[in-house]
Amino acid sequence: MVTEIISTHTPELFQKAVRLAAERLRTGEVVALPTETVYGLAANALDEKAVARIFQIKGRPAHNPIIVHIADKEMARDCVARWPELAEKCSKSFWPGPLTMVLPRSEIIPDNVTGGGETVGVRWPSHPFMQAVIRECGFPLAAPSANLSNQISPTNAEHVCSQLDGKIPLIVDGGQSQVGIESTVLDLSVSPPRILRPGMIHGESLAAVGLPMADGWLPIESGSLKSPGLLKKHYSPKAKLVVLDWPDEAELVAKIINLKLKTQNCFVIAHTNIPAGFGAGNVSVIPHDAEAFARALYSELHRCDAAGAELIVVESPPDLPEWSGIADRLQRAAA
Ligand code: TXA
Ligand code: MG
Numbered sequence: 001m002v003t004e005i006i007s008t009h010t011p012e013l014f015q016k017a018v019r020l021a022a023e024r025l026r027t028g029e030v031v032a033l034p035t036e037t038v039y040g041l042a043a044n045a046l047d048e049k050a051v052a053r054i055f056q057i058k059g060r061p062a063h064n065p066i067i068v069h070i071a072d073k074e075m076a077r078d079c080v081a082r083w084p085e086l087a088e089k090c091s092k093s094f095w096p097g098p099l100t101m102v103l104p105r106s107e108i109i110p111d112n113v114t115g116g117g118e119t120v121g122v123r124w125p126s127h128p129f130m131q132a133v134i135r136e137c138g139f140p141l142a143a144p145s146a147n148l149s150n151q152i153s154p155t156n157a158e159h160v161c162s163q164l165d166g167k168i169p170l171i172v173d174g175g176q177s178q179v180g181i182e183s184t185v186l187d188l189s190v191s192p193p194r195i196l197r198p199g200m201i202h203g204e205s206l207a208a209v210g211l212p213m214a215d216g217w218l219p220i221e222s223g224s225l226k227s228p229g230l231l232k233k234h235y236s237p238k239a240k241l242v243v244l245d246w247p248d249e250a251e252l253v254a255k256i257i258n259l260k261l262k263t264q265n266c267f268v269i270a271h272t273n274i275p276a277g278f279g280a281g282n283v284s285v286i287p288h289d290a291e292a293f294a295r296a297l298y299s300e301l302h303r304c305d306a307a308g309a310e311l312i313v314v315e316s317p318p319d320l321p322e323w324s325g326i327a328d329r330l331q332r333a334a335a
Contacts, residue, residue: 003165005157007173008034008129017129017172022136024170030054032146032160033133034174035125037098037183037199038153038298039160040069040143041168042133045079048110051142055112057167059149065115066142067100067183068122071134076122079140081106086188086211093209096126098183099201113142119189129174145182146171152237152305152333155180155298162302180295181325199325200294237301239267239309241333243316249275256313265310269300272315282307290322297326301333 008014024031028050030043041058043050045068055062070076073091077083081104090101105113105120114120122140125131134141145153146160154160157173164171184199192212195203207213242259246252252275256263266281271288275281284303286296304312314330317323 001166001169003161003168003171005161005171005173009175014129014132018132018136021133021170021172025050025133025137025141028053029170030057030168031170031172032154032157032164032168033130033141033143033172034127034157034177035069035130035143036127036177037125037179037181038155038177039146039157040130040141041146041164042069042141042143044137045069045113045140045142046108046110048112051110051112054142054144057164058144058147060144061149062112063115064144065117065119065121066113066144067185068109068113068120069130069134069141069143070122070124071131072124075134075140076124079106079109079120079122080104084188086193089209090186090188090206090211091124094201094205095124096131097124097201098126098179098199099123100183100185102185102187102189102196104189119187121185123183127174127177129172150236152298152301153182154302155295159298159302162306176295176299178295179291180298181329184325198328200291200322202321202324204321236333236335237309237312238305239265239312241301241312241314241330243314243330243334245316246273246275248273252313256311261311263311265308266313267304267307267309267311268313268315269297269304270315271317281313282309290317290320290326293317293323294326297329 006017008017030053033042043054100121100123102119102121109120147153148163155177157171160171184201185197187194187196268283271286286293317327
């Protein structure tokens with residue numbers, strides 16, 4: 001299959017891409033589309049056969065549910081059986097944006113979208129292209145991240161192409177994803193609500209709008225399959241990844257040697273203690289700012305993999321709520 005990559009950087013190209021993507025989606029095809037978190041691999045969420053293709057293309061286990069993307073509140077309400085007060089509150093505060101709410105499913109949602117369960121995750125993305133396509137289609141879009149199962153999510157069209165070229169007919173290039181890590185998944189089907197997957201909308205933001213939260217979230221080690229995104233090993237680069245702290249370069253080198261890791265093809269990603277001339281290794285710096293770090297992180301990991309990195313050393317993130325989504329992804333990538 002030839003994969004067409006189309007851009008959206010002028011109003012004319014944008015409109016043309018919206019029409020082309022919607023045409024494909026109406027006939028049950030699967031296409032890669034930009035969102036503000038990461039790129040999504042989208043299909044008509046109401047078409048079981050189209051959704052089945054997503055699982056096949058990604059090599060995704062059938063029990064892993066897929067997030068349904070909508071472009072207004074009515075569409076969200078059509079997908080769920082109940083719309084509690086807390087859903088109303090969260091949608092007012094955080095939609096459109098990087099928050100997925102898990103609620104009891106309605107009967108229009110096919111079984112394979114929910115992984116056979118009784119709940120569905122719904123999200124109203126803020127990316128203008130994704131919104132325009134959903135409106136043009138008039139139906140919700142099921143879309144997991146546009147990567148092969150267990151690999152790093154794509155944050156630009158090139159990343160998608162490197163994993164899915166020849167497997168899908170269309171990739172829409174909507175630029176760099178502005179959030180950079182996947183949405184926060186909040187389970188509102190239980191009381192009190194639980195964060196199933198942390199993201200850039202963190203527990204304290206949710207608490208600030210009056211959400212009663214369970215203490216923290218399920219420890220990853222508990223291995224709950226409530227959200228398969230909680231599996232310990234997930235979102236991994238090909239290289240071995242370790243998260244370390246170091247006051248200076250000598251200690252960084254000592255730690256790497258102590259861990260009996262090879263320092264050839266070693267890439268360091270730092271935000272605060274930046275090693276100056278780190279031996280044979282490559283150093284990249286992401287600003288010490290959670291939003292900037294999240295935006296750049298997956299691109300750095302993709303770049304390290306593409307450059308044949310054998311070891312990626314990431315400077316550990318600060319233990320602060322706004323870094324919790326980043327800490328979670330690094331922990332899984334290092335597992
Ligand atoms: O930011 C995002 O969420 C991106 C973009 C494309 O929107 N999508 C994404 O999808 O990350 P995916 O499939 O890679 O991750 C979805 C996560 C999985 O961990 C899945 O288990 C969880 O959301 N999830 C989806 N529906 C669920 C449900 N009904 N109950 C529990 N967890 C659910
Ligand atoms: Mg994913």
